[in-house]
Amino acid sequence: MSLEERKGILRFPKATFERLKLYHALLSQLHAEGKSYVLSEEIAEMLRITPEQVRKDFSFLETKGKPKVGYVIKELLDELDELFGTGVDENIIIIGAGHLGSALANYKGFKNIGIRVAAIFDNDPKKIGTMVGELMVLPLKDLSRVIRRFKVKIAAICVPESSAQQVADLLVSHGVKALWNFSTRILDVPAEVIVQNEDITRGLLGLKHMLAEKERIKAEELNSVKESSPK
Amino acid sequence: MSLEERKGILRFPKATFERLKLYHALLSQLHAEGKSYVLSEEIAEMLRITPEQVRKDFSFLETKGKPKVGYVIKELLDELDELFGTGVDENIIIIGAGHLGSALANYKGFKNIGIRVAAIFDNDPKKIGTMVGELMVLPLKDLSRVIRRFKVKIAAICVPESSAQQVADLLVSHGVKALWNFSTRILDVPAEVIVQNEDITRGLLGLKHMLAEKERIKAEELNSVKESSPK
DNA sequence: TAGATTGTTAATCGATTAACAATC
DNA sequence: TAGATTGTTAATCGATTAACAATC
Known part of the structure; x- marks a missing residue:
């Protein structure tokens, strides 16, 4: 066991970390289909990368493959599940109950990565009190209480560009540490606050x-x- | 004018291309705020990168800055607008009129990047005929006609994981060249079909x-x- | 066993950062 | 002019690809 592992840190190259999520999705699928073993070559073909890349990425994991047999799908899957933290649960909140906010609130995949949506907010009186999936839309005045109650560190911003900065300021003032920004606004917040700009058009471009x-x-x-x- | 430019090709490093979209968003904002000039230092601070990175990226563009003055915002913005093809319009279709499909159909930012949503489809009789934004939800039997009529090359897949592969097969059989995949399913399609997996959870991870x-x-x-x- | 496939080291490639001359 | 800022070249860093020994 290396020094890094003992400390509970598993650090990967950024590019490898990105691909681990894809491996996870593919292996879940293969597992659901009843497959038990998989070759680096097969994974590579599905994900349109090279088998060498796959093996190199897997070399950062504990799970080892066997020549001529490949990898035990369940073993890889369990390690990745563990890695993406089905263990440590993180509560997030969603600001904005429009189409995008609702889509997020209804997204089923969060539990696979140890994420729970604690609440969804809006400031439109017509939306407050209505149900989005299993959540009732809350007014922004409940923000402070919910953040404290659920120890929320991450908030998804799903409001129009015009109010995104204002919402960001509000969230930061209540101690939110990371903003998952779906608006097109480039947010101006203190350097210690993490911002992930989720530009929906990037992939399309x-x-x-x-x-x-x-x-x-x-x-x-x-x-x-x-x-x-x-x- | 270089040989590449004459041919209408502007090639950028992949990483630079990704950032150009961010510059575009930021410059639009600054322009809307009435600002005329901007320093590489200011851009860098907002986007949390280095000024050297900004200048290096801009060195692939025609627009030049002036020492001690910076860049003319309007000039940069115009070049990026042009680059992202407000000129050449591309028609896309959306399959699945759930929350996510509806959010996409309502997204206002497409026109800035030369994209037009030609139609949205669903196979749920309760949804067919209803309006999503300015579009009427169409049945899948109209797919072939719409693809031919609007010369559709790109389709967004916003259906549940269980039907994503089937939808992909259908789209490919009708000649769609690129799939913008919002389902968690890893799609198995011919190599010549481009697939962009838009994994919503990646950023969150x-x-x-x-x-x-x-x-x-x-x-x-x-x-x-x-x-x-x-x- | 022979051949296929893994895991890892070395070589290459590409992107970022540093350095600095040009210039406003 | 002096000092600040750009644009570009060179150096460094990180990621991918190639090569190949280990091994099932």
């Missing part, structure tokens, strides 16, 4: 860009064929 | 991880103080 690249490559190929064999 | 790291560092500091000055 990536797709658009990749499509454009593909078109370009195809066009170039056609062009070079034409040039190399002119009529 | 990052936050949780960073919080844990911070706690750990604080605990260590306290510990070392205690050790270095025992009672």
